Amino acid sequence: MGLRWPGFRKVRARVCKRVGQRLRQLGLPDASAYRGYLQSHAEEWPWLETLCHITISRFYRDRGVFLHLEQKVLPELAAAALARGDVALRCWSAGCASGEEAYTLAFLWRSRLMPQFPRLDVEIIATDIDDDVLNRAGSACYSFSSIKDFPRDWFQQAFQQSSGRYCVRPEWREKVRFFRQDIRAAIPQGPFHLILCRNLVFTYFAEALQHEILQRLVDRLEIGGVLVIGAHESLPEGGGGLTRLPGCQGIYRRP
Numbered sequence: 001m002g003l004r005w006p007g008f009r010k011v012r013a014r015v016c017k018r019v020g021q022r023l024r025q026l027g028l029p030d031a032s033a034y035r036g037y038l039q040s041h042a043e044e045w046p047w048l049e050t051l052c053h054i055t056i057s058r059f060y061r062d063r064g065v066f067l068h069l070e071q072k073v074l075p076e077l078a079a080a081a082l083a084r085g086d087v088a089l090r091c092w093s094a095g096c097a098s099g100e101e102a103y104t105l106a107f108l109w110r111s112r113l114m115p116q117f118p119r120l121d122v123e124i125i126a127t128d129i130d131d132d133v134l135n136r137a138g139s140a141c142y143s144f145s146s147i148k149d150f151p152r153d154w155f156q157q158a159f160q161q162s163s164g165r166y167c168v169r170p171e172w173r174e175k176v177r178f179f180r181q182d183i184r185a186a187i188p189q190g191p192f193h194l195i196l197c198r199n200l201v202f203t204y205f206a207e208a209l210q211h212e213i214l215q216r217l218v219d220r221l222e223i224g225g226v227l228v229i230g231a232h233e234s235l236p237e238g239g240g241g242l243t244r245l246p247g248c249q250g251i252y253r254r255p
């Protein structure tokens, strides 16, 4: 599957519990019996894959990163895009879970950047492999724990309450489009001014696959475009030729 066990260190118990339940469903006694089962039942691999999806996310996850995007990175990207004659800032949230990251970006754009750059539009593509999270992203309704870091002064404008859930208002959703895509097999066309690839490739994927995907991400970035990885992640050796930006962990520019 191209995954690496150390990446799962914080969520091992969760994955092991899911696999244990699957073993009981199949009437298998232990992990080595399951390994044998996988060898003779190719159709089981997608099941196992799904059991390994970690879909934790929230709005404004790693708040400092979004503040840095708002105050420094997005204004610079927007100014450069306008200078080049681009009509929209193209962004991609890779491994978007239930849309929390993509909607945070849409929110940042609409509330903070749009007033400064009224002639520039924004397009946000968000991809994930997991149908369940994509369905949740489409409905755009969340529990309070997902939005607890959202700026209080914008809360009413961005969300409406419905049956105890907090739903992103339609006008805040319109720039975000979701697609099902396995990042190991395909990536959107691009080129992008900004790619967010956080808490997926550089945590859970094996190193060889990290190198491969990093190269593809770099190819999809505009010259001067920015890649953001998770606050606790690092790029594989060589870093894909990207330059780390000062002032915040995990933000890189394509020179």
Ligand SMILES: C[S@@+](CC[C@H](N)C(=O)[O-])C[C@H]1O[C@@H](n2cnc3c(N)ncnc32)[C@H](O)[C@@H]1O
Binding pocket: 053, 054, 055, 056, 057, 058, 061, 094, 095, 096, 097, 098, 101, 127, 128, 129, 130, 133, 181, 182, 183, 184, 197, 198, 199, 200, 230
């Ligand atoms: C931990 S979440 C990260 C969400 C968000 N990027 C963040 O940092 O808050 C990882 C997401 O990657 C998705 N994912 C796992 N394998 C994938 C793959 N091969 N291609 C695309 N998405 C994948 C999972 O379904 C999950 O929603």
